[in-house]
Amino acid sequence: MKYLCSKCSNQLTKFEIELNELYPVGKLYCEICQKKHERKLIEKLKKSFENDLDIYNFKH
Incomplete structure (x- = not known):
């Protein structure tokens, strides 16, 4: 059975x-x-x- 990538439709290798x-x-x-x-x-x-870290950007 061949498996294809959902994005580019290339055939997937066994490793993939x-x-x-x-x-x-x-x-x-x-x-x-x-x-x-x-x-x-x-x-x-x-x-x-x-x-979230914007609170640490305060002016001196």
């Missing part, structure tokens, strides 16, 4: 299928699309922490 089974994110992603997805999530987290 195993990664998706070990660390499911709801969709099947190839390694390249997974990294893009992770970067987007990291940016969202970074922005939310920046907003």
Whole structure:
């Protein structure tokens, strides 16, 4: 059975299928699309922490 990436429709390798089974994110992603997805999530987290830490940016 062939598994395709949800984003780019490339066929997943055996290694990519195993990664998706070990660390499911709801969709099947190839390694390249997974990294893009992770970067987007990291940016969202970074922005939310920046907003939370604004209380420390007070003027002297």
